[in-house]
Amino acid sequence: MNFITSVRQRTRWLLTVTLTLALAIPMLASPSSVSASASQTEVPPISPVPQSLQSAGGSIAIPSEVGVVTGATTDEPAIQAVEAILQQAGVQTIKRIQDNEIPTAPLNVWIGGPTENQSSAAALQALGVTGLNDLPQDGYILASGTDAQGKKEIVLAGTTPTGTFYAAQTLRQLLMSESGHKQIPAVTVKDWPKMTWRGSIEGFYGDPWSHQDRLRQLDFYGEQKMNMYIYAPKDDPYHRDQWRDPYPADKVNEIKELVTKAKQNHVELVFAISPGNTVCFSDDVDFQALMKKAQAMWDIGVRSYAIFLDDINKTLRCNADKTKFNSDTNPVAAAQAFLLNRFKTEFIDTHAGAHRLITVPTDYANITTTAYISRFAALVDPSIIVQWTGAAVVPAGISASDADKANAIYKHDLLIWDNFPVNDYARDKLYLGPLYNRDPGLADHGIIGLTSNPMNEAEASKISLFTIADYLWNPQAYNPETSWQLSIQRFGGAAADALQIFAENNYSSPLNAKESLTIQPLIGNFWTAFVGGGNVTNAAMPLTDAFAKLQQAPGILRSQLNNAGFIEETAEYLNKYEWYGKAGKEAVQMLQAQKRNNKQQAAEHRSALLDAKTHIQAITKAKSNQVFEDFFARAIRENDVWLGSDSSVPFPITTMGTYQNNTPDRMLDGNLNTYFWSNNSPAIGDVIGVDLNEIRKVSNIQVLMGKSGSLSDFIHHGVLEISVDGANWTKIANLEEQPEINAAVDQQLARFVRIRVTDTQTFWVIVREFKVTSQRIPKEPTAVLSGDDFVQANQSFTLQRRQPCYTGCICRGYDPDL
Structure with a gap:
């Protein structure tokens, strides 16, 4: 299709299971069903998630000798898959047995449903399992356990050869280690695909x-x-x-x-x-x-x-x-x-x-x-x-x-x-x-x-x-998040932690606006402390640590990920994100030095930040991360204001891409003939708005969207919000099918104003003007240090204020332990 024209938290999946198979599970229930009891057994995660899984609560040890029972028409790829799994489990002797023979191995595996293997139905019956004929096309039963005679059995029976092959893929995922020995949990899986x-x-x-x-x-x-x-x-x-x-x-x-x-x-x-x-x-x-x-x-x-x-x-x-x-x-x-x-x-x-x-x-x-x-x-x-x-x-x-x-x-x-x-x-x-x-x-x-x-x-x-x-x-x-976590673990192997760090910073798409899942909330916490007088050190430490891990992740992936193709495909991105990690650390340290009023250190970190940004901008084959770019831009603006620059110039904010040269700044230029134009329909969570660059008293918000010839290019479902710190938001109005917005705001304090998308739509977004009528509030009095113009990190200092804080202002706290 032509689109131009038209850390680590390894969550193990606990499947709660019964100790008996007597509990009935509806065979054709729509959601996956997993039986539960007070006694639980941990079962390895299975993907795709089975429709039904029951457990007897125990497991079967894999011996060194295993019999594999097959029929004349048993699916050969399924047989090969099972034998590879057994070899991976350390089985030294695999005995192929025909379905008209009596197996005598310590553990026997039946492969194939009744149309492929004449003895698999009896093997299922011996384990007390029924219902194969009730399953849809390409369904299967995987049953493992001990029969009434104490014989250990595993049965992989599909309604078709394809179903049997799918049973083998599930068996591969059930293999687990216990005290150095390979085992298979005693389970009954009844499974089938919903989509053909x-x-x-x-x-x-x-x-x-x-x-x-x-x-x-x-x-x-x-x-x-x-x-x-x-x-x-x-x-x-x-x-x-x-x-x-x-x-x-x-x-x-x-x-x-x-x-x-x-x-x-x-x-x-x-x-x-x-x-x-x-x-x-x-x-x-x-x-x-x-x-x-x-x-x-x-x-x-x-x-x-x-x-x-x-x-x-x-x-x-x-x-x-x-x-x-x-x-x-x-x-x-x-x-x-x-x-x-x-x-x-x-x-x-x-x-x-x-x-x-x-x-x-x-x-x-x-x-x-x-x-x-x-x-x-x-x-x-x-x-x-x-x-x-x-x-x-x-x-x-x-x-x-x-x-x-x-x-x-x-x-x-x-x-x-x-x-x-x-x-x-x-x-x-x-x-x-x-x-x-x-x-x-x-x-x-x-x-x-x-x-x-x-x-x-x-x-x-x-x-x-x-x-x-x-x-x-x-x-x-x-569940998107659970499935994604398992994907990262399976794909990443020993490098899964580093892969998750890299992937969660390349997470957003036209389907979903979430980005930088770990770092973005930490940035929000940091700004809340920075603006609101909280403990900046406590907010800065986890953010700095997260940026440090981001800087390290590409190197770990290059050395530990067993996938040369992935490393080659993502080389430019890996390089860019190394520099993002470096830049992020420098930005946080610059602002910490600023809070300490240490101009020398702030200048050094700012120089390092700008150098890192130069390297980032030079890597053009990998798109910039908007979360990081917004953080750096705001950090530099905060530093500029601290150094005496005019703080009254607003800046556009958006998570959406730009179509051609219709850049976000055009919605702030006062010209109704120019506009910001997104390059796709927005995803849930996408935003468009303004950073006023300082906390102001807001009286009115006017947003004009769409244009002649593109009347439907506006945010059809959203919410208008304001914020003092860019992390904690107050709703002003719900927006449903409103291309033009004129909202009176009763002198509320805000620095950030945005529209956040709350539902999917097919149309792109045009914003002709995003106008925030606001009034400057008296500046917070300048903090003057007694003595030198900078303070060492471990040195306490006394603040002298020229005048008291104005009523309604937010007084910034200074932490001598920064």
Whole structure:
């Protein structure tokens, strides 16, 4: 899709469990169910979160010899996965046993449901487990325990071979160590996917992933129980610009290897072609080129196809198309439908085993109809799956209501093309946070699946993709923060602490405005103490420590993270954040020296801060962190005022990006013909406002949003707030569908005024003017030190005030222990 035009707190997951399996858990309950009792057993975290888990309270030690019971049709990738897990557990002898033989090993593992393994049903019965036949497609049961004869058993039984493979992925996560010995908890997991299709689409602009990137992605998808990968890199010339040309032999061999790898991981590889820019829809020569390309892929094992028509002009190029379709009420929709239906009839229907055709229409981000959509929906064969991005190209949220509206206009099964965490429209940004704001009930509202469009950075994308897989499997149980924490731990390994520090400072996205999860609250606490007379030392210490850890994190990742691809992809960001850590420490120390009235030390730290900022600004391939930039800017302004500069000049504040040259300062220039314009729709928590640069008495707030030709570009759902310190906020008014605001404020003290976004929207934001009418208050009297003009850190001093504090002013406290 074209977006330009259109520390460490390791939380272990405690699953409360029963000591018996007698408690009934509804087999097809929507949320995941975990049985509970007074006696609890710690079970390793499982991702995606299972629909149901029960525990007998104990565990099974893994002996050195294990029997593996399989049938003639047991899924081979599942067998390989189980044997790899057993080898990881230290098993020295693995005995393969046929399902018509009696196993005699100290521990036996049955692999495959009854359609794959004739003895697995009896093994489940021996453990007192039933209900496999009640599970949905690709569901599974994993049961481990001791039968009535005292025999230790583990059973992995899927309703399909894919389900059995998923059971193996769960078994891998249950392996744990106790006193140096590998064990498996005694559990019964009954699990199934809620969303039918779960995966990714390599559909971004820019450099495509490498072949090795794709192979590693497919292994990752198998581990996370994702089952679809759509091959559609925009800048693969043979996919789009040169779609008529056959792939060179070496590229064909690579795609063949991807098909094989996908099958091993139970992932459906969808081969996509994007002919829309140049195709003549009714031309037989072009159609035969399409057929020939599809056949070449069929010959190497591809069974799923997509024809994409996104990001193209809605015009007919060739005379044959104009002659054939211009009489239709919507010629472009008619032409596209003709090509799609013909390919479906002449290729998909004539190839036994071919799966349903997938397409992306030219209008793909709608919840209200267009003439094109209406005609496209009416003409395209109903069996063809339509991809849809939501109510916007990069929607902050996708609700069940959005899905209902989309179903009503597209009238086809919908597969979401989710443009998160893709960053081809923001190549200087990493989106390392979790998936947010996707309704847990989408599968019940006509959505058959979701494919995430990842970042150009393949390895870095896995952090977010982990959470997406979690959501798609079990949306009702999905918790973004919990899933993200587990993703960091799994991806980071020994370097998980450093990875969390780095990732939480690259956390925000169009879905969520949260950023710098640890440092931002500490900055707020610091400003509260700095302005309000609190203990600055107590507020400065944790903030300085957090910046120091940020400075150290990149080096730890380079030396300890076992992922060279991630280090290469994020090199510029790692360099930048090292300097951010350095700059943050210097900014805090500058302000501490200022509080001590130590001009020499303040000047030294300011110089170091400015030097660090120079290094930060030189790294242009990584976007600036707005939390840090705002902190540094305010720190320097505070220092300027302390040194005698005019404090009456206001500054714009925002967490949103800028479209073209419509910068935030334009909303403070008094000119209604200039404006700030965001470069995307705001996420929940985004803000726009003014720093008055000093505490003033505010009497009125006027905000003018939207403009001629863009009347809907304003904050549709928000709250107007004021603050003295930038950390603690007072609500002035709720804002619902108000493009122009005129709020009287009764001489309240404030330095900061902002609008905070409280709900998702599809429109961008334009602010023509953000005017705060205010009155300066008498300055706090200057504190004059007796003796020298600076004080050592460990030296007490006496303050002499020229006059008492004015009523209503905030008197700043000076801490001799600073």
